[in-house]
Amino acid sequence: MKAAPGSALWLLGHELRLAWYNSAVSGGKRRPGIASIIVWIVGWTAMHALAYALLHGLGKHPVDRALLGMLAGLVLLVLSTFMLSGALKACTLALFERGDLDLLLSSPLPSRSIFAVRLLGVAASSAVLFLFLFTPFAHVALFMGWPGWLAIYPTIAALAIVIACAAMLLTLALVRVFGARRTRVLAQVLAAVAGALLFLLSQSFNLIFRGDDRALAQSARGLIEHGPLAPGSPLWLPGRAALGEPVPLLVLAALALAAYALTVARTHRFFVKGLQQAAGIGHVAPRPAGAVRFRFRRSLFDTVVVKEWRLIARDPHLISQVLLQVVYLVPLLFLILRSGDAAGPAIGAGLTLLCSSLTASLAWIVISAEDAPDLLLSAPAAMRTIRLAKLAAATMLPLLVVALPLLWMIVHGPLAGLMVAFTVSGAVLSAGLIVLWVGRPAPRSNFKARGKENFLSSMLELAATLSWGGLAWSLVSLATAPADWVLVAAAGALAGAAITLGLAWLFRRERA
Amino acid sequence: MSADTPALQLRALRKHFGRPAVDGLDLSVRRGELYALLGPNGAGKTTTLRMVTGLLAPDEGSVEVLGIDLARDPAAAKRHMAYLPDDPMLYGKLKPPEYLEFVAGLWGLRPEEAEPRGRHLLDWLDLSKHAHEVTEGFSRGMKQKLALAGALIHEPQLLILDEPLTGLDAAAARQVKDLLLSHVAGGGTVILTTHILEVAERLAQRIGIIRQGRLIAEGTLAELRERTLGGSLEDVFLQLTEQA
Numbered sequence: 001m002k003a004a005p006g007s008a009l010w011l012l013g014h015e016l017r018l019a020w021y022n023s024a025v026s027g028g029k030r031r032p033g034i035a036s037i038i039v040w041i042v043g044w045t046a047m048h049a050l051a052y053a054l055l056h057g058l059g060k061h062p063v064d065r066a067l068l069g070m071l072a073g074l075v076l077l078v079l080s081t082f083m084l085s086g087a088l089k090a091c092t093l094a095l096f097e098r099g100d101l102d103l104l105l106s107s108p109l110p111s112r113s114i115f116a117v118r119l120l121g122v123a124a125s126s127a128v129l130f131l132f133l134f135t136p137f138a139h140v141a142l143f144m145g146w147p148g149w150l151a152i153y154p155t156i157a158a159l160a161i162v163i164a165c166a167a168m169l170l171t172l173a174l175v176r177v178f179g180a181r182r183t184r185v186l187a188q189v190l191a192a193v194a195g196a197l198l199f200l201l202s203q204s205f206n207l208i209f210r211g212d213d214r215a216l217a218q219s220a221r222g223l224i225e226h227g228p229l230a231p232g233s234p235l236w237l238p239g240r241a242a243l244g245e246p247v248p249l250l251v252l253a254a255l256a257l258a259a260y261a262l263t264v265a266r267t268h269r270f271f272v273k274g275l276q277q278a279a280g281i282g283h284v285a286p287r288p289a290g291a292v293r294f295r296f297r298r299s300l301f302d303t304v305v306v307k308e309w310r311l312i313a314r315d316p317h318l319i320s321q322v323l324l325q326v327v328y329l330v331p332l333l334f335l336i337l338r339s340g341d342a343a344g345p346a347i348g349a350g351l352t353l354l355c356s357s358l359t360a361s362l363a364w365i366v367i368s369a370e371d372a373p374d375l376l377l378s379a380p381a382a383m384r385t386i387r388l389a390k391l392a393a394a395t396m397l398p399l400l401v402v403a404l405p406l407l408w409m410i411v412h413g414p415l416a417g418l419m420v421a422f423t424v425s426g427a428v429l430s431a432g433l434i435v436l437w438v439g440r441p442a443p444r445s446n447f448k449a450r451g452k453e454n455f456l457s458s459m460l461e462l463a464a465t466l467s468w469g470g471l472a473w474s475l476v477s478l479a480t481a482p483a484d485w486v487l488v489a490a491a492g493a494l495a496g497a498a499i500t501l502g503l504a505w506l507f508r509r510e511r512a
Numbered sequence: 513m514s515a516d517t518p519a520l521q522l523r524a525l526r527k528h529f530g531r532p533a534v535d536g537l538d539l540s541v542r543r544g545e546l547y548a549l550l551g552p553n554g555a556g557k558t559t560t561l562r563m564v565t566g567l568l569a570p571d572e573g574s575v576e577v578l579g580i581d582l583a584r585d586p587a588a589a590k591r592h593m594a595y596l597p598d599d600p601m602l603y604g605k606l607k608p609p610e611y612l613e614f615v616a617g618l619w620g621l622r623p624e625e626a627e628p629r630g631r632h633l634l635d636w637l638d639l640s641k642h643a644h645e646v647t648e649g650f651s652r653g654m655k656q657k658l659a660l661a662g663a664l665i666h667e668p669q670l671l672i673l674d675e676p677l678t679g680l681d682a683a684a685a686r687q688v689k690d691l692l693l694s695h696v697a698g699g700g701t702v703i704l705t706t707h708i709l710e711v712a713e714r715l716a717q718r719i720g721i722i723r724q725g726r727l728i729a730e731g732t733l734a735e736l737r738e739r740t741l742g743g744s745l746e747d748v749f750l751q752l753t754e755q756a
Contacts, residue, residue, distance in 0.1 A: 292643040294609050294630050296616055296623035303617025307606070314605035314646065372601035375662075378565045379618035380590040 008113040011104075015121040047136040055140050065243075066231040073239025076155070079134075080163060080238075081197040083126045087160075087167035088191035090122040095171060096184050101275055115268035119168055119260065120161075127160030148244020155242040155249065158256035165263040172267055175274040185316040300381050304389035305396075308366045312397070315444070318365055348420040348476035349469045351405065355398040356427035356465040361447075363394035363435035368454075369444040387436060395432045399425070419475035427468035430501055434460045437508035460504050467496035517579040519543045519670045519701035525563060525573035527725075533559040535725035537573070541718075543669070546692060546702045548716035550709070552753055556725035557705040558597075561674050564703075565595040577670060591619065594668035598675035600659035604648030608639050608658050611647065612665055619666035626665060633661040637687065653684035660688060664695070671695055673704040677711060689715060713745040721752050728752060 003009035063071075094101075104114050134152050141149030170190070174183040229235065241248040297303045312318055367390050370376065376386055402424055410417030438457045446453060474490035477483070522539040526532065534556040541547045551557050562568040564575050566586050575582040577589040603611060609630065616626035634640045637657040642650070647658060656676065663671060671692070677685045692702050692715065706712055712719055713733060720730045729736055729752045733745055740751040 292609055292631060292634055292640050294613060294623075294627050296613050296621070296626045296630075298623060300617050300620065303614055307603070307610070307614045307617075310610060311603060311605050371603045374567055374595070374597060375601035375615070376618065377567050378590060378593070378595045379615075380587040381618045381620065382587070 006107075006109060008117055011109065011113060011117045012120060015117050016124065019121060019125055044132065044136065047133060048140060051136040051140040055137065055144055055146075059144060069240040069243055069245070070229075070231060070236050071239065072242050073236035076159060076238040076242060077235070079130055079156075080159060081194055083130065083160060083163045084167060085191045085194040086129075087122055087126040087164045088171065088187050088194060090125050090164075091167050091171040092184060092187045092191070094118050094122060095175070095271075095274055105272065105275065111272050112264060112268045115271045116260075116264045118271075119164055119263060122168060123157075123160040123164035126164055126167075127156050130156050130160070146244075149242070151244040151249050152242050154253060155238055158241075158252045159238055161256040162259050165259040168263060168271075169267065172270050172274050176270070185319055188316050188319065300385050301389045301392070304386055305393045308390060308393035309397075311371075312362060312365060312393075315365065315447075318361065318447070345473040345476040345480070347409075348416065348423065349473040351402055351420060352423045352427045352472040353465055353469040355402055355424045356431045356461075356468055358398045358401070359395055359428045359431035360435060360461045360465070362397055363391070363432045364439060364450050365444065365447065366390045366394045367432075367435050368439035368442050368450070369447070370441065371444065373441060391432045391436055394435075395428045398428050413479075416476045416479040419479050420472055423468050423472035423475060426471075426497065427465065430464040430468065430497060431461060433501065434464060434504045437504045440509065456507060460500055460507075463500040464497060464504075467493050467500060471497060517543070518576075519545075519578060520564065520703065521574075521576040521579075522560070522564070523574045523576075525560065525575065526571045527556075527559050527563060527568065528571055529559075532725050534563065534570075537722065537725060537727055539720060539727060539730075541701060541703055543578075543701050544696060544699050545717045546696045546704070546715055548712035548719045549703060549705045549722065550712060550719060550749060551705075551722040555722045557722060558674055559725075560722070561595070561597075561672055561703070561705065565593060565672060566590055567595075591666075592669045594663035594666065594671050596656075596659055596663045596671070596673045596676055598678055600655045601662075602647050602655055602659060605646050607646055608634060608643050608661070611658060611662060615662040616665050621666055629665050629667070630661075633664055637661055637691075652679040653681055656680060657684060657687065660691065664691075667700075669700055671700060671702045673702065675706055676704055677706060677708055709745045709749055719745070721749060723753050 003013060058068075101114070101118075105111060131153070134156060138149045138152040141147075171183065171187050174186050174190075178186060237248045238252060241252045297306065367387075370390075376383070406417065406421050406424065408417075409420055434457060438454070438460060440454050440457070442450065442453060450458075470493035471490060474486050474493055477486045478490060518540045520539070520541040522537055525534050525537040525539075527534040537556070537560060539560075549557050549560070559568065563570045564577070564582070566582055566589070575589075578592050580589040580592075582589040603614075606614065612626070612630040612633070616623075616630065621629075631640075634643060637660065639654065639658055639661065642654065647655060650658065656679070660676070663673075673692075676688055676692075680688065689711065692704070696702055704712075704716075716733075718730065718732055719736060721728050721736075729739060731739075733748070736745075736748045736752070737743070740748050742748070
């Protein structure tokens with residue numbers, strides 16, 4: 001049966017078709033390639049195998065149903081933070097990035113239907129990955145005689161709808177309070193923080209209990225026995241619903257339906273207003289003439305660096321990416337300050353890994369995503385100087401971000417601190433050089449998909465990041481407690497970093 | 513450099529993209545003239561301009577800008593040129609003064625030279641009141657005018673424009689045309705491609721028509737009329753391109 005053109009169902013079909021074309025499964029094509037299909041089938045089969053291994057163990061050693069519900073609830077709670085992150089990104093995309101809303105809203109379709117379908121689209125895009133990851137458990141459980149677990153399907157769908165509604169309301173509220181321009185950045189930052197929520201929570205427990213496992217366990221027991229984490233707590237409702245308990249499942253489904261109906265009914269007009277505000281992004285009230293200020297520079301190097309930093313500072317995707325890295329850095333900084341004397345191997349490795357991945361992102365924006373390559377080529381400026389300045393612009397920022405913690409580490413444990421300073425510098429330079437040598441020109445809007453588009457560069461970046469991270473771990477371990485096997489590991493990591501850089505040089509692209 | 517040295521001299525210029533895009537093109541543009549390079553779609557106009565500005569390497573032939581061989585000394589040749597493609601080379605997240613600062617840096621202008629020029633260009637092109645906005649919110653005309661300001665900030669002797677009037681409203685188009693005429697009146701040279709033949713008819717001192725990468729006719733409008741049955745430039749253009 002075909003939906004009538006112009007109906008909400010027809011629009012939903014259009015939305016799902018577009019979502020399919022943009023999905024990782026289709027690889028951005030109308031029909032996925034054989035390789036893509038094989039990878040996904042193998043992945044899904046592996047998930048079924050993993051589910052079988054876990055559920056088989058559960059069959060042999062049955063767990064109390066209340067505890068199982070709590071465990072499932074915990075998993076779904078974790079999943080919700082990632083879902084919220086994805087939903088916030090999808091809402092930003094729906095409001096600010098996708099160009100088709102002008103077409104839809106200028107058509108005779110009611111704005112309520114457009115909003116309702118777009119909200120379902122956000123929910124579907126948030127749910128799909130988790131359905132892929134968790135439905136194998138439902139299938140295996142059915143095979144093992146636990147049909148109730150099929151409720152994983154409606155549970156994830158209901159959770160995705162509730163979270164999509166929350167994300168849309170949050171985004172629209174941000175538009176109302178801060179305006180469309182700031183919301184674009186704020187929503188990205190919130191998405192980044194939501195994605196890292198679990199990590200931050202775990203680190204906050206570490207900080208509160210200062211590594212005292214007994215105190216942590218005692219506090220957790222108190223919360224589970226009498227506090228908000230007790231087995232009857234509404235917090236575990238999704239977990240019990242996923243295991244097929246009818247009442248929690250019905251409550252969750254009703255909650256999702258109510259949230260969806262209320263969000264559509266109460267906010268679809270504000271959605272249109274939000275879109276109208278978003279269309280005005282980039283327009284600023286003119287200021288009186290004569291207020292123009294120039295800051296021309298004498299050196300080409302400085303001119304390029306300043307231009308790149310301006311572009312980085314005004315890119316909402318990059319700001320959220322950098323903030324996400326900084327969010328991960330904050331607990332590390334606490335650990336550095338708390339450890340007092342010398343840097344631990346994990347801290348050294350963590351700082352190195354973070355700086356490497358941050359530099360790779362910045363270098364991609366600065367070098368590969370140059371907006372006006374023809375302008376640079378048509379200028380009489382030396383390309384070597386321009387490339388050097390771009391490399392400097394991409395590498396200086398991560399080094400500035402970690403300068404203070406590094407200084408603290410060097411003061412409190414000179415040898416270990418210097419080792420970390422060496423690996424951070426090496427990782428940052430390697431990441432920049434890899435992008436410079438094997439990066440391919442791409443539009444800035446491809447930032448999220450850059451890994452898919454240049455497989456070689458992504459693999460070399462990953463290898464370099466891991467090698468330098470491993471080297472940091474080994475060198476700091478050697479500085480604090482020398483051992484032969486750590487020396488071998490350090491040599492291996494150094495060789496890995498050198499080989500990766502050598503490969504990047506070998507595969508470097510010819511440039512004009 | 514003698515007074516007779518042409519602003520641009522192309523000799524047997526060739527470029528193949530599977531098929532010949534530019535096929536042994538010889539062209540000479542005098543200093544201080546406005547030269548219109550016309551041709552049907554796919555005739556090789558943009559490819560020619562991209563080779564002239566150093567964005568594409570020719571397969572064969574040579575390009576001389578004010579007597580400087582582009583292949584031998586690209587930096588010296590580029591120093592005297594500015595190129596404005598049909599899609600302006602801007603940065604969406606930069607504001608107009610920041611864009612001009614960057615372009616001035618690329619051409620190695622000293623701040624004391626660049627500042628008054630930048631201020632004058634922004635005022636002249638009516639962009640000063642938008643100096644605090646990033647360019648991604650600009651209209652097509654504003655973008656084109658800012659790119660033109662960038663092209664003019666180093667006072668190039670040879671200004672090369674690919675479809676400079678596409679998408680501009682009447683006021684912006686008039687402003688750009690006035691600017692080109694004033695550049696030529698000041699001794700500069702302008703080479704432009706356009707599909708709006710009335711523009712070429714009204715502005716150009718000489719017109720070159722290329723088809724399939726070859727120059728099939730060249731001269732003033734009067735000279736081209738003599739070679740054909742006459743009429744407007746549109747009539748002349750259609751007769752020449754259909755004859756060839």
